[in-house]
Amino acid sequence: MPRVMYAIIVNPSSGRGKGVQLFRQVEQELCIANIAYRTLLSDTKETSVLFVEKLMKTENLKGIVVIGGDGTAGSIVGVASRWNLPVAILPAGSGNDTARAFNLTHDPTKFVKQLIEAHTRKIDLLNVDGQKGITIAAAGVDAEIGEKANHSFYKSLLNKFGLGGLAYPIAAIHTLLVFTPFEMTLTIDGESLMAWPCTWLIAAGNTSSYGGGLQVCPQALPNDQIMNITIAHSASRLSLLFRLFPRLLQGNAIVSPSISYLTAKAMTIRADRSVLLILDGEPIHSSTFTIQLNPEALTLIQTIE
């Protein structure tokens, strides 16, 4: 019988290299506690999934430890849920919205102690056309802003001066000035709703924030078996840029004909063109998305602050 062990996935690029540093500390604690593990320094979702699948066949896996940001955590929830493997997340990203939602500890010593205690809770997951995620599936202008902020030349430049936090507002202004709204029809829990002719963004939240604490779905809870949907539509560019968007991301519930809040267990978005959707930081391009809420689909090891 193979020895019981953990699969550890470390993303060396999360949080500008924080992951490896945290892993060294976790490694020391695991050695002291005589806990067996195998480690992958991952560079893509695919290698992480293959790593877990392979260990499932050859070892007696007790769970998956992720040391990385929201993208790394999101990349293994599909395989973890498929094999019913508990997951522990040590946040090492730049945004860490998953950690924020579950009040996860950032301290490696506390983390390993609670990993060993192995108290777990079941959490809901989002499922976008078969791809699972923990936090928010967001399509439209906010997805474009996130992509622009992450891949812009000014992010790396600003990071050098410790001003990386400015990348998002710069990308927001830039994108809001050029983005063309799309026409969208929605089917919510099997029922077709009216068309939104001028949609700026639609965000379906299992948890409340993305982008490092931007509260776009303030009511979302990861154990209530519904997703909370925020739609910004039919606003003028100037009103969205200066009035609605900043308030929306602060988590203020906005009473405005241009902002709609819905809840659903499943929805289909049909856009009049291909749009960008981001799920846990990962981009998906399509004109149709079916998003479901998979209740209690993941076992999370509680490693709280």
Ligand SMILES: Nc1ncnc2c1ncn2[C@@H]1O[C@H](COP(=O)(O)OP(=O)(O)OP(=O)(O)O)[C@@H](O)[C@H]1O
């Ligand atoms: N297993 C993995 N899953 C997803 N992305 C990975 C993985 N390993 C490496 N990467 C790459 O690392 C990048 C950053 O990963 P991640 O999202 O975890 O960190 P971050 O962007 O610093 O933090 P956050 O998402 O919390 O803001 C991803 O965009 C991807 O290119």
